[in-house]
Amino acid sequence: MSRGDHDDASSDPLYERLKTFEGRANTTGGRGKDPVNEPMIRHWCEAMGDAHPAYAGPDAVAPPTMLQAWTMGGLSGHAGLSSAYDEMSALLDAAGCTSIVATDCEQEYLRPLRPGDVITFDSLIESVSPRKTTKLGTGYFVTTRMDVRVDGELAGTHRFRVLKYAPARAGRKPESKPKPEPAPLRPRPVINRDNAGFWEGVAEHRLFIQRCTGCQTLRFPWLPGCNACGGQDWDTVEASGDGTVHSYVVMHHPPFPAFDPPYAVGLIELAEGVRMISNVVGAPYDKVRIGMPVRLEFQRYDEDLELPVFRALPGSEG
Template sequence: MSGTTTSDHGSHDHGSHNHGSHNHHEDPLHDRLKSYEGRANTTAGRGKDPVNEPMIRHWCEAMGDAHPAYTGPDAVAPPTMLQAWTMGGLSGHADGPASAYDEMSALLDAAGCTSIVATDCEQEYLRPLRPGDVITFDSVIESVSPRKTTRLGTGYFVTTRMDVRAGGELAGTHRFRVLKYAPAARKPKEEQKPPLRPRPVINRDNAGFWEGVAAHRLLIQRCTACATLRFPWLPGCNACGGQEWDTVEASGDGFVHSYVVMHHPPFPAFDPPYAVGLIELAEGVRMISNVVGVPYDKVRIGMPVRLEFRRCDEELELPVFRALPGTEG
């Protein structure tokens, strides 16, 4: 089993793809930060537990993934659990000397970059993990960007890479990127521009989906080996493992499979309370989006909805689902 997947941890826009940069030749701090590239952060770390069936079961229940590969005597762990086996939990891993990452963070703190936000991660899978596998891992500071100016503030994108091994054999890699920044000074309220909705993070795995949105088409991946439809977009089929695919265009019809009403926390560009639905499309896949056209307290499970594309600002258009007239609860 091999493949890659990327995900966005910066679902609230951090400006990571629309930022300015400063000339790093005039940035002595960046020169110091660059000296940390390639330095080990964790060496011979050890997972707190071997790969095990209870953790796999809890993960699959939380994700709603009932694939038979994750149960039975020949079970494997879901590939996206890769990082889970390395995490220290609330008690953390055994204390040791300060790591290179800790030293670099202190340097950034001293320079005023006291805030941090995760932006995205990328994983590569080289072999399946099975119950009983003992997990070890090493991590390094892979790269530090030149100084960047984002809507949150000015700082540096730091990428770490973790190599995860099972029984000493490389099983996968996990890259994690954060922005360590100095918060931007807030303008007086009367000078502030209306806040923008978060920008989607577009990567090699989902670019085709967003190209479809730009053309007012909701595209669903279809495995060319077994014809299984999948959403959200993934680099490989979660039914047969095939990595070749094409797309089908959704009809736009669906119904509310489940929903939540967001009251808190408030966030710029959003006006709570509002309804976020898990929409089951007519094609059988599900996606998360806003339910519009009906008061938030009238949304109901089973409510039929219809796709539309809503322009949020000059640069952003998003797929949402409008409740059909006369169907409110």
């Protein structure tokens, strides 16, 4: 998401009030509800399709990207922890910035986490941007930082950034003669040297899966090295196109240009054993089910963009 255009901060009294929250503690003395443990590591790895041997066995470590998972409070939250963030959020709500969208996160890993480690954490509001105008609306980017520790030693840092904004449509008066606008385009995929071969295959209506030439492990999405043996050499196999819905979500809100919610996004298990995320088409969004058989096809969205999607087989609706 674009960080938007700067507005004049000198004429924004709300921004001056928001700046007073910078550096304020959001959580002090937080404690993970559970120690680092093998069942949660196993569930995480199964969900991610990550079979790296470092995450299992007597010398197992937790995947670094689980850093935030050990600090989460679940549905019941963390009792007794004050939150400057809630106070600041109420201030933004009162100013009309009632919508929120996550924009990005950054993590730094300083030491591995192992089963049995007890997690403590502190967090603060690190920064608030001046008022900015984006396609979603006008608001403020808020960055929080969480420091995660084990026995007082810093294990990692997690920064999370959101946009708290007033929706662009709020209060907009309809024009007497609306001006026709060109149809919005879907975002373009990021193509780099690690995944260029995949997109070249898509252009030929072929779905390629990477295969390590050392241990023969298939992997998807494309990576520069094998997550099983660490090998750097690889070739490809072409997917048959058969698959099943392993899991799915239905996207309802917020609407973005070029997307028409609600629609189903599936985690598709291909016949070859790897999984990929794509749209499920050919069935109503509320009829998509886990285990539904699907078939690969390529859908054109505009003259420059064609993407792999998965069509529900006839008679497979739940």
